[in-house]
Amino acid sequence: MKRTTISDIARECGVSLSTVSLVLNNSPRISAKTRARVLAAVEKFGYQPNMQARALASRSSRMVSVVVPHLRHVFADIYFGEIVSGIYDYASEHDYKVMLDVANRKFVQNREYLNILKTRRVDGMLFIASSMEDTYLKEFDGRKDAFLLVNHYYPDTDLNYIMIDYKDSARQAAEHLTGLGHCRIGLIAGVNTYTGRDFRDAFIAACTCRGCREKDIVVTEGGRDWSQEDGFRAAEKLLSESQSITAIMAANDRMAIGAMRYVHTHGLKVPEDISIMGVDDIPDARFTTPGLTTVHHPLYTLGRRACEVVLQLFRGELDAGRELIAGALSKRESTAPPRDMR
Amino acid sequence: MKRTTISDIARECGVSLSTVSLVLNNSPRISAKTRARVLAAVEKFGYQPNMQARALASRSSRMVSVVVPHLRHVFADIYFGEIVSGIYDYASEHDYKVMLDVANRKFVQNREYLNILKTRRVDGMLFIASSMEDTYLKEFDGRKDAFLLVNHYYPDTDLNYIMIDYKDSARQAAEHLTGLGHCRIGLIAGVNTYTGRDFRDAFIAACTCRGCREKDIVVTEGGRDWSQEDGFRAAEKLLSESQSITAIMAANDRMAIGAMRYVHTHGLKVPEDISIMGVDDIPDARFTTPGLTTVHHPLYTLGRRACEVVLQLFRGELDAGRELIAGALSKRESTAPPRDMR
DNA sequence: AGACCGCAGTCAAGCGGTTAACCCAATACG
DNA sequence: CGTATTGGGTTAACCGCTTGACTGCGGTCT
Numbered sequence: 001m002k003r004t005t006i007s008d009i010a011r012e013c014g015v016s017l018s019t020v021s022l023v024l025n026n027s028p029r030i031s032a033k034t035r036a037r038v039l040a041a042v043e044k045f046g047y048q049p050n051m052q053a054r055a056l057a058s059r060s061s062r063m064v065s066v067v068v069p070h071l072r073h074v075f076a077d078i079y080f081g082e083i084v085s086g087i088y089d090y091a092s093e094h095d096y097k098v099m100l101d102v103a104n105r106k107f108v109q110n111r112e113y114l115n116i117l118k119t120r121r122v123d124g125m126l127f128i129a130s131s132m133e134d135t136y137l138k139e140f141d142g143r144k145d146a147f148l149l150v151n152h153y154y155p156d157t158d159l160n161y162i163m164i165d166y167k168d169s170a171r172q173a174a175e176h177l178t179g180l181g182h183c184r185i186g187l188i189a190g191v192n193t194y195t196g197r198d199f200r201d202a203f204i205a206a207c208t209c210r211g212c213r214e215k216d217i218v219v220t221e222g223g224r225d226w227s228q229e230d231g232f233r234a235a236e237k238l239l240s241e242s243q244s245i246t247a248i249m250a251a252n253d254r255m256a257i258g259a260m261r262y263v264h265t266h267g268l269k270v271p272e273d274i275s276i277m278g279v280d281d282i283p284d285a286r287f288t289t290p291g292l293t294t295v296h297h298p299l300y301t302l303g304r305r306a307c308e309v310v311l312q313l314f315r316g317e318l319d320a321g322r323e324l325i326a327g328a329l330s331k332r333e334s335t336a337p338p339r340d341m342r
Numbered sequence: 343m344k345r346t347t348i349s350d351i352a353r354e355c356g357v358s359l360s361t362v363s364l365v366l367n368n369s370p371r372i373s374a375k376t377r378a379r380v381l382a383a384v385e386k387f388g389y390q391p392n393m394q395a396r397a398l399a400s401r402s403s404r405m406v407s408v409v410v411p412h413l414r415h416v417f418a419d420i421y422f423g424e425i426v427s428g429i430y431d432y433a434s435e436h437d438y439k440v441m442l443d444v445a446n447r448k449f450v451q452n453r454e455y456l457n458i459l460k461t462r463r464v465d466g467m468l469f470i471a472s473s474m475e476d477t478y479l480k481e482f483d484g485r486k487d488a489f490l491l492v493n494h495y496y497p498d499t500d501l502n503y504i505m506i507d508y509k510d511s512a513r514q515a516a517e518h519l520t521g522l523g524h525c526r527i528g529l530i531a532g533v534n535t536y537t538g539r540d541f542r543d544a545f546i547a548a549c550t551c552r553g554c555r556e557k558d559i560v561v562t563e564g565g566r567d568w569s570q571e572d573g574f575r576a577a578e579k580l581l582s583e584s585q586s587i588t589a590i591m592a593a594n595d596r597m598a599i600g601a602m603r604y605v606h607t608h609g610l611k612v613p614e615d616i617s618i619m620g621v622d623d624i625p626d627a628r629f630t631t632p633g634l635t636t637v638h639h640p641l642y643t644l645g646r647r648a649c650e651v652v653l654q655l656f657r658g659e660l661d662a663g664r665e666l667i668a669g670a671l672s673k674r675e676s677t678a679p680p681r682d683m684r
Numbered sequence: 685a686g687a688c689c690g691c692a693g694t695c696a697a698g699c700g701g702t703t704a705a706c707c708c709a710a711t712a713c714g
Numbered sequence: 715c716g717t718a719t720t721g722g723g724t725t726a727a728c729c730g731c732t733t734g735a736c737t738g739c740g741g742t743c744t
Contacts, residue, residue, distance in 0.1 A: 003460070005730055016694050021732060031692060051461040052403060053730035056394040056699050063441070073625065075426045081418030088417075088444060097463065098442045099405070102430060118345065119393040120700095121439065283415070347700060358724050363702060373722060395700030398729050 004045045012041045024049060055120070063097045064310060065122040067113065069130045070104040071225070078282045079252075079299065083128055083150060086303020094311065096123075103127075108136050117145050124310035126150050131192045131224070146314035148321060150306045151299070152195055158320070160313065162306050165324040166195045167202035169279055169295040172329050173249055174206030176293070181341035182247040182275060183212040186238040187219045188259060190226050190251040199251055199279070218242050222255045231258025239266070246274060246338035253278035253285045253294055260288060260334065271336035281330050291332030298325060346387045354383045366391060397462070405439045406652060407464040409455065411472045412446040413567070420624045421594075421641065425470055425492060428645020436653065438465075445469075450478050459487050466652035468492050473534045473566070488656035490663060492648045493641070494537055500662070502655065504648050507666040508537045509544035511621055511637040514671050515591055516548035518635070523683035524589040524617060525554040528580040529561045530601060532568050532593040541593055541621070560584050564597045573600025581608070588616060588680035595620035595627045595636055602630060602676065613678035623672050633674030640667060 009020045015034065022030050023038040030038075041047070055061040066087055068074050075081075088098050099122055101107060113136065116122055124146030127137065140147050141157040149161035177185055187203060190196035200219060208214050220237050223230030231250055235258065238248060248263075250256035256278030260270055270276050270290055278285060281296035302325055312318040351362045357376065364372050365380040372380075383389070397403040408429055410416050417423075426440075433440050441464055449455060455478065458464055466488030469479065482489050483499040491503035519527055529545060532538035542561060550556050562579050565572030573592055577600065580590060590605075592598035598620030605612055612618050612632055620627060623638035644667055654660040 003462075003730095007730080017731080018695075018733075019693060022693085025732080029692065034692080046460075048457050048460045050398070050730050051463045052394055052397040053699090054732075056392070056398050056701085057730080057732040059699075059732095061394060066442075073420060073423055073427075075423030076418060076420035078415060078418040081415055084417045084442075085415075088442060092444070092446075092448065100408075100426075100430060100440045100442050102434070104434075106434065115390050118388075118390045120345075121393045345700095349700080359701080360703075360725080361723060364723085367702080371722060376722080392700050395729090396702080398731090399700080399702040401702095401729075 003050070004047050006047075006049065008045060009038065009041045009047055012045070013037050059120070060123055060314075061120060062095060063099050063122045064091055064307060065099045065101050065116050065125045067101045067103050067107075067125060067127045067130075069128070069134075070102050070107075074102070078284075079280065080128055082299035083303040083306070086300040086305075087126060087150075087307045088303075090304040090307035096307075096311070103130060103134065108134075111136075111139075113137075114139065117147070123314040124148070126306055126310055127152075129193070129195075132194060133192070146310050148306055148310045148313065151302060152193060153322075155194060160309070160321040162302065162309055162321060162323040162325070163195060164297045164299075164302065165326050166199040168324070169297070169327040170199045170202035171206045172295055172327065173277055173279065174203050174210065176329055176331070176335065177247050177249065177275065177277060178207055178210040178212060180247075180275065180335060181337045183207075184216040184242075184245045184247075185212070185218070186235075186242070186245040186248045187217060188222045188231060188234040188238070188248065188250040188255050189219055190222050190255070192224050196251055203249065218245060222251060226252050226255055228254050228258035228261070231255030232262045233258075235259035235262035239263075247335070248274060248276045250276070250278050253280045253282045253292060256292055256294070256334075257284060257288055260292070270334050273339065275335040275338070277335050279327070281327075285330075285332070288334070290334045293332045293335040294330050295327040296330040297327045301325065345392070346389045348389075348391065350387060351380065351383045351389055354387070355379050401462070402465055402656075403462060404437060405441050405464045406433055406649065407441045407443050407458050407467045409443045409445050409449075409467065409469045409472075411470070411476075412444050412449075416444065420626075421622065422470055424641035425645040425648070428642040428647075429468060429492075429649040430645075431642075432646040432649035438649075438653070445472060445476065450476075453478075453481075455479075456481065459489070465656040466490070468648055468652055469494075471535070471537075474536060475534070488652050490648055490652045490655065493644060494535060495664075497536060502651070502663040504644065504651055504663060504665040504667070505537065506639045506641075506644065507668045508541040510666075511639070511669040512541045512544035513548045514637055514669065515619055515621065516545050516552065518671055518673070518677065519589050519591065519617065519619060520549055520552040520554060522589075522617065522677060523679045525549075526558040526584075526587045526589075527554070527560070528577075528584070528587040528590045529559060530564045530573060530576040530580065530590065530592040530597050531561055532564050532597070534566050538593055545591065560587060564593060568594050568597055570596050570600035570603070573597030574604045575600075577601035577604035581605075589677070590616060590618045592618070592620050595622045595624045595634060598634055598636070598676075599626060599630055602634070612676050615681070617677040617680070619677050621669070623669075627672075627674070630676070632676050635674045635677040636672050637669040638672040639669045643667065 006020050010017045020038055023035050068080055091098050127149050129151045137154050151163045153161040189200040204217050207217050220234050222234050248259050260276050278292050278294040281294045285292040285294050309321040348362050352359045362380055365377050410422050430440050469491050471493045479496050493505045495503040531542040546559050549559050562576050564576050590601050602618050620634050620636040623636045627634040627636050651663040
């Protein structure tokens with residue numbers, strides 16, 4: 001009841017173990033004739049090499065680890081879902097497998113994030129967007145593991161990252177809104193991430209640069225989940241504190257949708273009374289009423305590229321990887337010139 | 343720049359390789375004193391055993407594979423998310439890792455579903471709810487791999503499964519609605535799964551058993567995605583074809599929510615004009631207006647148990663595993679007695 | 685003709701663990 | 715006192731594959 005191994009194939013063909021191995025690894029050192037014989041035997045036995053043995057000998061597990069934050073329904077979040085899909089597809093196309101990890105307390109306390117690489121369980125690790133609180137990431141500073149932050153970064157370290165260019169998205173959003181004539185804008189910011197802060201600062205800078213007075217950009221914090229509820233509450237706060245704003249900019253679509261719901265339930269019309277804009281371009285953004293103007297962020301592509309980079313890092317084809325991917329304005333119906341401009 | 347291995351530890355302590363190995367595997371054959379010495383060295387070097395080597399020698403990769411269907415946003419689906427979370431948590435608590443797989447064309451054509459087990463990449467496999475079209479699953483019939491269908495089953499095979507008791511949920515739903523006095527009910531069924539068909543048949547049976555006439559249970563097919571849009575369209579069809587129904591039963595919450603949206607946009611009130619009921623109890627069900635009456639399905643628990651079973655199958659502690667997990671009625675505001683009963 | 689050079693394979697030393705079988709001193713027992 | 719048992723380790727044979735070094739050989743170059 002034993003599984004067939006490489007030596008069964010070798011015996012069957014009357015060649016050595018190494019020959020079979022070389023055939024299986026597409027080495028050019030084997031003649032076409034021998035190769036065909038070996039492959040026929042492989043086919044005949046339905047032979048599949050044992051990945052553990054292969055990994056042990058070759059020092060490559062052909063597996064990457066994807067680490068997602070420990071959030072309530074992280075496996076039901078389109079934001080993470082898109083990135084994971086991108087990673088999975090790229091990995092799969094290159095005969096890699098994806099291992100899942102959740103950065104929960106156990107993961108951090110036991111320092112599993114280091115052990116996973118140390119135990120050679122995976123060739124590389126991808127950390128999807130965690131928050132500023134995840135200071136343990138600093139431990140990777142100085143190590144030369146195939147390690148990549150996906151859609152976030154860690155200041156003052158040499159950690160590799162690939163992420164959406166949030167500053168640029170902020171600029172695009174600011175230009176769109178100011179271009180329509182808005183100059184008193186409420187910003188629902190996400191401040192528990194470095195990218196969220198960058199977005200906030202870049203947005204304010206871009207607005208003032210285009211003629212808004214800094215005090216007319218009213219900032220409120222969304223909340224740590226960046227959820228619809230957070231957006232709802234933030235809009236409530238924003239509108240109760242300053243009635244004069246003509247537009248709300250949210251740091252992601254979910255909060256924008258929550259804000260829109262608040263605005264609607266309070267008898268205001270979007271975009272006639274107030275413009276609302278988000279960031280990310282999640283599928284739902286298309287189906288809100290009115291459709292949500294947002295900055296499209298190619299998260300699937302980001303995931304694919306992240307996986308590509310981490311494999312290059314593993315193979316030593318890359319020393320450091322730091323990339324920014326630009327978003328693009330996606331204009332829908334939730335933004336329009338303010339009332340007094342029409 | 344080599345990693346520390348088991349022999350480094352052995353040398354440091356002046357014991358043999360096997361002693362270290364036995365300590366690491368909690369063998370009772372080593373004295374407390376020696377054990378302490380070894381563990382101290384392990385600590386000192388920050389040693390972590392190489393999992394590939396361990397897997398090769400011990401014939402266990404301490405990893406399970408989770409296969410999800412190839413759907414549009416499967417990594418962003420609360421239904422799959424809950425199950426995966428359950429699997430992940432159980433696995434993680436037992437020092438297992440989770441490998442991800444998507445049953446896409448490549449996966450099926452290359453018969454990867456067999457290779458993953460053959461190549462010993464994983465100890466067990468969990469297939470989350472696929473449809474009746476996934477006939478390739480039949481190939482597992484007769485094999486004694488640690489293999490489990492999660493929340494579906496395959497008739498006329500010996501494939502192991504663990505799933506929600508959909509027939510029972512159908513009965514509970516039918517009893518709730520008929521109990522309120524409904525006897526003309528529209529059913530939005532999901533018919534591309536065996537469990538969906540069972541649900542439909544059991545629902546009809548339970549209704550007729552409780553006095554409804556079979557022709558008053560109007561059945562329409564939802565669609566292959568079981569999505570809100572599917573529910574929306576199905577409700578439209580249902581209400582245009584038979585105005586007399588007083589309740590709509592959907593085979594899952596998402597379709598129920600879609601149906602509710604249709605009903606609302608057409609000026610009818612839930613539950614005054616028509617009752618609506620779903621199945622699953624996803625988080626959104628709590629936040630609809632009115633709150634959706636549904637049958638709660640413990641998907642997280644299902645995932646946990648599924649992982650437990652598959653590991654027991656792997657260790658040979660279980661020969662076959664076939665389990666049903668019961669749902670429980672979750673009464674909210676979307677169901678009430680029909681107009682003529684009040 | 686002799687040195688040299690691929691070409692097509694083979695040899696054998698790993699990769700880093702696990703575990704059945706064995707070994708030896710100390711204790712238990714008749 | 716001789717023998718069986720047991721606690722605590724060790725030995726060595728794998729697990730199944732990769733890969734650098736080596737070999738034999740026919741053809742090239744000088």
